[in-house]
Amino acid sequence: MQQPLELPGQQPPGYSKSSPAGSGAGKSSRADRGSGKGSMDCSATSGNPYVELVSCLQAAWLLGKTRPMEYRVAQLEALGHFLDEKNILDALASDMRKPPFEAEFCEILLCKNEVNDTLNKLGTWMKDEHVEKNVVTQLDSAFICKDLYGVVLILTPWNCPVHIVLMSLIGAIAAGNCVIVKPSETTKNTERLVAEALPCYLDNDCFAVVTAGVEETTKLLENKFDYIFFTGSPSVGRIIMTAAAKHLTPVTLELGGKNPCYVSDNCEVQNVARRVAWGRFFNAGQTCVAPDYILCSVEMQEKLMPALREAITEFYGSNPQESPDFARIVGDKQFRRIRTLLSSGRVAIGGQTDEQERYIAPTVLVDVQPSDPVMQEKILGPILPIVTAASVDEAINLINTREQPLIVYVFSSDKKVMNQVLEWTSRGGFCGNDTLMHMTLTSLPFGGIDSSLGKYHSKSTFDTFTHHRSCLHRSMALETTNALCYPPYTQQKLGLVCFASEVKRQGTCTLL
Ligand code: NAD
Numbered sequence: 001m002q003q004p005l006e007l008p009g010q011q012p013p014g015y016s017k018s019s020p021a022g023s024g025a026g027k028s029s030r031a032d033r034g035s036g037k038g039s040m041d042c043s044a045t046s047g048n049p050y051v052e053l054v055s056c057l058q059a060a061w062l063l064g065k066t067r068p069m070e071y072r073v074a075q076l077e078a079l080g081h082f083l084d085e086k087n088i089l090d091a092l093a094s095d096m097r098k099p100p101f102e103a104e105f106c107e108i109l110l111c112k113n114e115v116n117d118t119l120n121k122l123g124t125w126m127k128d129e130h131v132e133k134n135v136v137t138q139l140d141s142a143f144i145c146k147d148l149y150g151v152v153l154i155l156t157p158w159n160c161p162v163h164i165v166l167m168s169l170i171g172a173i174a175a176g177n178c179v180i181v182k183p184s185e186t187t188k189n190t191e192r193l194v195a196e197a198l199p200c201y202l203d204n205d206c207f208a209v210v211t212a213g214v215e216e217t218t219k220l221l222e223n224k225f226d227y228i229f230f231t232g233s234p235s236v237g238r239i240i241m242t243a244a245a246k247h248l249t250p251v252t253l254e255l256g257g258k259n260p261c262y263v264s265d266n267c268e269v270q271n272v273a274r275r276v277a278w279g280r281f282f283n284a285g286q287t288c289v290a291p292d293y294i295l296c297s298v299e300m301q302e303k304l305m306p307a308l309r310e311a312i313t314e315f316y317g318s319n320p321q322e323s324p325d326f327a328r329i330v331g332d333k334q335f336r337r338i339r340t341l342l343s344s345g346r347v348a349i350g351g352q353t354d355e356q357e358r359y360i361a362p363t364v365l366v367d368v369q370p371s372d373p374v375m376q377e378k379i380l381g382p383i384l385p386i387v388t389a390a391s392v393d394e395a396i397n398l399i400n401t402r403e404q405p406l407i408v409y410v411f412s413s414d415k416k417v418m419n420q421v422l423e424w425t426s427r428g429g430f431c432g433n434d435t436l437m438h439m440t441l442t443s444l445p446f447g448g449i450d451s452s453l454g455k456y457h458s459k460s461t462f463d464t465f466t467h468h469r470s471c472l473h474r475s476m477a478l479e480t481t482n483a484l485c486y487p488p489y490t491q492q493k494l495g496l497v498c499f500a501s502e503v504k505r506q507g508t509c510t511l512l
Contacts, residue, residue: 048219048222048223049216049219050210050219050220050222050223051223053180053208053210054151054180054223054224054225056205057151057178057179057180057205057206057208058150058151058178060178060205060206061148061150061151061177061178061206065178065203065205065206066148066173066176066177066178066206067148067176069122069123069126072122072173072174072176073119073122075173075202075203075206075207076115076118076119076122076170076173076174077115077119078201078202079115079166079169079170079173079198079201079202080112080115080116080119081201082197082198082200082201083108083111083112083115083166085193085197087193087197088103088107088108088162088190088193089103089104090189091187091189091190091192091193092107092161092162092187092189092190094189095158095161095187095188095189095190095330096187096283096284096286096327096328096329096330097327097328098283098327099324099325099326099327101325102282102283102325102327103162106160106163106282106283106287106439107160107161107162107163108162110163110167110439110440111162111163111166111167111170113440113442114166114167114170114442114457114458114461115166115170117442117458118170118171118174118458118462121458121459122174122462125146125174125459125462125463126146127146128143128144128145128146128471129143129144130142130143131143131144134500134501134502134503135499135500135501136481136497136500136501137472137474139475139477139478140472140473140474140475141471141472141473142471142472142473143471143473144468144469144470144471145468145469145471146175146466146467146468146469147466147467147468147469148175148176148177148465148466148467149175149177149226149227149250149465149466149467150177150178150225150226150227151177151178151179151180151225151226152172152177152178152179152180152225152226152227152228152229152465153179153180153182153220153221153225153227153228153229154168154169154172154179154180154181154182154229154230155182155217155228155229155230155231155232155240156168156181156182156183156184156231156232157184157186157231157232157233158184158186158187158190158330159283159286159287159288159330159380160283160287160288161183161184161187161190161191161194162190162194164231165181165183165194165198167456167457167461168229168231168456168461169181169207170461171456171458171460171461171462171464171465172229172461172465173207174461174462174465175461175462175464175465175466176466177226177227177465178206178207179206179207179208180207180208180209180210180220180225181194181198181207181208181209181210182209182210182211182212182217182220183195183209183211184232185211185212185213186330186331186334187330191211192211194209195209195210195211218243221240221243221244222243224247224249225244225247225249226249226250227249227250227251227252227465228240228243228244228249228250228251228252229251229252229254229456229464229465230251230252230253230254231253231254231255232254232255233255233256234255234256234257237253237255240253241253241453251453251454252452252453252454252456252464253452253453253454254288254446254447254452254454254456255406255452255453256288256378256406256452257378257403257404257405257406257428257448257450258292258293258375258377258378258379258402258403258405259289259290259291259292259405259406259407259408259409259428260291260292260293260295260395260398260399260402260405260408260409261276261291261292261293261294261295261409261410261411261435262294262295262296262389262392262395262396262399262408262409262410262411262412262421263276263294263295263296263300263304263410263411263412264296264300264392264410264411264412264413264414264417265296265297265299265300266412266413266414266417267411267412267413267433268413269300269303269304269307270307270310270311272304272307272411273304273307273308273310273311274307274311274314274315275411275433275434275435276291276294276308276311276384276409276411276435277308277311277312277315277362277384278311278315278435278436279291279409279434279435279436280362280382280384280435281312281315281316281326281362281382282436283327284326284327284328284329284360284381284382285379285380285381285382285383286327286329286330286380286381287436288378288380288406289406289407289435289436289438289439290379290380290435290436291384291409291435292378292379292385292405293368293374293375293384293385293386293387294384294385294386294387295386295387295388295389295395295398295399296386296388296389296395297388297389297390297391298388298390301366301386301388304386305348305349305364305366308349308364308384309349309364312349312350312362315362316362320350320361320362321352321354321357321359321361326362326382328357328358328359329358329359329360329381330358331358332355332358334358334380334381335353335355335358335360338360338379338380338381338382338383339353339355339360340373341373341374341377341379341381341383342360342363342365342383343373344365344368344372344373344374344375344385345365345366345367345368345369345372345374345385346365346366346367347363347364347365348364348365348366349362349363349364350362350363350364350382351363360381360382360383361382362382362384363382363383363384364383364384364385364386365383365384365385365386366385366386368385368386368387369387370387370398370402372385375387375402392417392420392421395421396420396421396424396425399425400424400425403450404427404428404448404449404450405425405427405428405448406428406429406447406448406452407428407429407430407431407438407448408421408422408425408427408428408429408430408431409431409432409434409435410422410430410431410432410433411432411433412432412433418432418433426449427448427449427450428448428449429444429446429447429448442457442458443458444457445457445458445459445460446460447460481500484496484497484500485497
C-alpha cells in the first residue's frame with residue numbers, strides 16, 4: 001500500500017494543505033483548514049519557495065497515486081461536495097456582489113454538470129483506443145493509451161473565479177494528474193475560500209492551492225511543470241508562454257477577445273434585445289463570453305434602442321443600482337478603466353456611475369466608431385457599444401479585420417445570413433440567436449484560435465490534460481516478414497515492404 005507523503009520542512013508562502021493525507025475523499029475539520037499556510041521563505045535552501053511543494057507532488061505522481069480510476073472518481077466526487085459549500089455564494093457576493101442566481105447558474109450548476117458528465121464518461125475516456133493496422137502489423141496490437149502528464153499548474157483569472165478553477169481542475173484530476181491551482185488574487189474572498197476550503201475535500205498529497213501575487217507567481221513559474229493551463233489576459237499569456245518555453249512545457253492559454261454580435265435586419269427585435277442584454281449585463285458584463293459589441297444597420301439600431309431600454313428596465317427596474325440582480329465591478333482599478341470607456345461615442349442608455357459602490361449602470365453606446373477606445377480592448381464591464389454596418393458583408397469584413405474573437409454571435413431569422421456569418425468568420429466559437437447558452441452544453445469544446453491555444457470543457461479538458469501515447473505491441477512471431485526490413489537491402493525487399501505498409505488512396509483504380 002502506498003504511504004501518504006509528508007511535506008519535508010515547512011511549506012512555501014500561500015500554500016494550503018488541509019486534509020489529512022490519504023484518499024482525501026472526505027472533508028477534514030474546519031480547524032485543519034489552512035494549517036499549512038505559512039510565510040516561510042525556503043529560498044535559503046532551494047532558491048525557490050515552491051521547489052519542495054512541486055517535488056512532493058512529483059513524488060506522489062511517481063508513486064502512481066493518481067493512476068487508478070477509483071482514486072480519480074473519489075477525488076471528483078469530493079470536489080463535487082466542495083460545490084455544496086454555502087460560503088461560495090457569500091465569497092462571490094463580497095468580491096463583486098455577484099447575484100446569487102448568476103453564481104448558482106454559472107459557478108455552481110455548470111461545474112456540477114461538468115463533474116457529473118466527467119464521472120459518467122471517465123471509464124470510456126480512459127480506455128485505450130485501438131487503431132487501424134497495416135498488413136505487416138496484423139498480428140500486433142496498435143492503440144492510443146491515455147497517459148497522464150504528471151504535475152500540472154493551473155492559473156486562473158478573477159471574472160468567474162470558482163467556475164474557471166474547477167472547470168480546468170476537474171479535467172486535470174480526471175486525467176490522473178497532480179495539480180497546483182493558483183486562483184486570482186483580485187477576488188480576495190473567493191481566493192481565500194478556494195485556498196482554505198478546497199484542500200479539505202481533496203488529497204493534499206496530490207493537489208494544492210497556492211495563493212500568490214505576480215511576484216510569487218513568477219517564482220512558481222520558474223519550476224518545471226509537466227503542463228501549464230492558463231486563463232487570463234493575452235499580455236500575461238505571453239509571460240506564461242515564455243516561462244513555459246524555458247522548460248519546453250506544453251501549455252493551454254485561454255485568453256479571450258472581443259466578441260462581436262451581428263444583428264441582421266430580419267429578426268424578432270424584442271427577443272434579440274432581451275437575449276443580448278442578458279448576455280452583456282450578466283455579472284455586470286464581467287464574463288469573457290459576453291457579446292462585446294453589436295453590429296447592425298442604422299435601421300436596426302433604431303428598432304433595437306427602445307427594445308434594449310425595455311429589456312434593461314424589465315430585468316433591473318428603473319434604477320438598476322437598487323437591483324439585487326446586478327453585480328458590481330470587481331475592483332477600483334477595473335472600475336476606473338471601464339469608466340473611461342464611457343466617453344466613446346454617445347451614451348444612449350445608462351451611463352451612471354458610483355465609484356464608492358463600483359457601480360456602472362447597464363449602458364448602451366451609439367455613434368461608436370471602430371477606432372474608438374471602447375472598440376480597442378475587451379470591455380469586461382456593463383457597456384454595450386453599437387457599431388453600424390450597412391450589410392452582412394460589411395459586418396463580416398469588420399469582424400475579420402479586427403482582433404480575433406472568442407465567440408461570434410449572430411441574430412437572424414434568415415438561415416442564409418446565419419450560415420454566411422458562420423462560414424466567413426472562422427475564428428472562435430459560434431452561437432446563433434442567443435448569447436452565453438452554448439456554455440451550458442458539456443458537449444461543446446470551448447476556445448478560439450488567436451484568443452486561445454487549446455480547447456477545454458468536458459472530454460476536451462480530459463484530452464488536454466492527457467498525453468495520448470501511441471503504442472504498438474508487436475508479436476515476436478513472423479520474423480521472416482520482419483527480415484524484409486533488414487540489410488542487406490534489395491529492390492525486391494523494398495517492393496514487398498511498400499506493398500505491406502502502403503496506405504492506398506481510396507476510390508482510385510490501379511488497373512487503369
Ligand atoms: P490576468 O491575465 O491579469 O491574470 C490571470 C492570472 O495570471 C492570475 O492568477 C494572476 O495572478 C496571474 N498573473 C497576472 N500577472 C502575472 C504575471 N506578470 N506573471 C505571472 N502571473 C501573472 O487576467 P485577469 O485580469 O485576472 O482576468 C481577466 C482576463 O482574463 C481578460 O483578459 C479576459 O478576457 C480573460 N479571460 C479569458 C477567459 C477564457 O476562457 N478565454 C475566461 C475568463 C477571463
